[in-house]
């Protein structure tokens with residue numbers, strides 16, 4: 477991993493190390509909150525450029541991202557490519573295009589997200605593109621914390637790869653060492 481990139485995550489508080497209780501109730505020693513990085517347009521421009529260099533997509537017509545996490549980074553990627561950017565929103569548990577957003581038949585779509593944990597949202601956006609008869613050019617994320625489980629039959633790139641271990645409270649080694657925990661999800665991040 478590019479140390480420079482991890483430094484940006486650490487500096488901005490987008491990557492925390494410690495003892496965390498995730499919104500799922502599981503415990504972890506690492507926590508990602510990309511919104512902390514994405515609040516800085518300069519850093520966002522920088523990481524978007526690096527992700528684009530890795531993806532190197534051909535002839536993109538538009539960027540499609542899942543709301544909310546993917547919107548800012550998707551928009552910046554689209555800005556650098558000079559194409560439009562749309563997002564899908566979760567309604568009745570499915571990601572859907574709303575606000576009259578459209579993917580025209582044959583449009584070449586780049587799928588962008590902030591974090592993949594299982595790859596579920598990215599796969600849903602890919603399915604949405606295909607349902608609309610668009611073409612999936614590739615998929616990119618800032619952070620892949622799936623430990624290699626997120627896998628797509630398209631060019632896929634991530635800037636940061638971390639295999640984040642989660643534990644139940646009973647099996648958490650940090651709890652066994654009586655290390656105080658933080659509950660970042662309870663402050664409204666909700667990404668885990």
Ligand SMILES: [Zn+2]
Nearest residue numbers: 503648650651
């Ligand atoms: Zn714990």
